[in-house]
Amino acid sequence: MAREKKHRPTGRRSPWAAAALIGIGLLLTGGIYAGASAAMASTTEPAAASALTVEDGQKLFQANCATCHGLNLQGSENGPSLYGVGELSVHFQVSTGRMPLQQSGPQAPQKPPQFTEDQVAAIAAYVQSTAPGPTFPAAEVLDGQGDSAHGAELFRINCAMCHNVAGAGGALTEGKYAPNLHTVSPLNMYAAMVTGPQNMPVFNDMNLTPEEKRDVISYLVYLQQNESPGGFDLGSLGPVSEGLFIWIFGIGTLIALTVWVTAKSN
Numbered sequence: 001m002a003r004e005k006k007h008r009p010t011g012r013r014s015p016w017a018a019a020a021l022i023g024i025g026l027l028l029t030g031g032i033y034a035g036a037s038a039a040m041a042s043t044t045e046p047a048a049a050s051a052l053t054v055e056d057g058q059k060l061f062q063a064n065c066a067t068c069h070g071l072n073l074q075g076s077e078n079g080p081s082l083y084g085v086g087e088l089s090v091h092f093q094v095s096t097g098r099m100p101l102q103q104s105g106p107q108a109p110q111k112p113p114q115f116t117e118d119q120v121a122a123i124a125a126y127v128q129s130t131a132p133g134p135t136f137p138a139a140e141v142l143d144g145q146g147d148s149a150h151g152a153e154l155f156r157i158n159c160a161m162c163h164n165v166a167g168a169g170g171a172l173t174e175g176k177y178a179p180n181l182h183t184v185s186p187l188n189m190y191a192a193m194v195t196g197p198q199n200m201p202v203f204n205d206m207n208l209t210p211e212e213k214r215d216v217i218s219y220l221v222y223l224q225q226n227e228s229p230g231g232f233d234l235g236s237l238g239p240v241s242e243g244l245f246i247w248i249f250g251i252g253t254l255i256a257l258t259v260w261v262t263a264k265s266n
Helices: 015-049 054-064 086-095 117-130 148-158 186-195 210-225 239-265
Strands: none
Touching (some): 054 117, 086 186, 148 210
8 A cells, every 4th residue: 555645845935035034134224223323423412512612713713714813813904903802792793794704895794604603602712712802791681681661761872873763773874884683682782782893882881881781682672572563663764764655655545546536527
């Protein structure tokens, strides 16, 4: 009697099994690599984000500012000396993009800054360490919590003749101008009062005490945070723009109405 042959399994797998194994392997490898990269980044990011040093500021200054202001801040025929200007002036000029200057003119215009906040701080620290001058104020001076009403009075007496009572800016002589203050940071408001950039006079503590500077800053911050209560501000230029608006649209509307009534009567 013939024995019944038993069929052994061949051991062959479906062709899709190999593809599935390869895919699983790639996913695992990619996941492990991504996790390791994230872990390495988390350990290196704090070092990269740390503040730059005074030496870094010196290198930035020599590469971008020394052409005009000299390697030792002594100045040249193309730019003034920086002795005594201090970190506050450097922060104002560089953080607002006024420096480095692109071309000569009646005054340096504000433009997008060319340096990061850390780089600006490093350049300012280098200048302060080499030629000390006005420095940053206490945080309380910039908090915008002073007496806004008193600040408004001080602003009208000392600043409105150039910057407009609403801080909208205005034209000066020989192509110069007082800038709009609606987007200026509290620190740069203080820096402008203390260092007197461009055509602005210097307001030292004998002219305006730190408390009074705080009140002026509080008033300007109030203007920035609150819309005009009268509706459309027409550039905050006062009776000039308001009278022009009334003349063009008011008188124009009356003339158009008169012409329409006359045409209908005829």
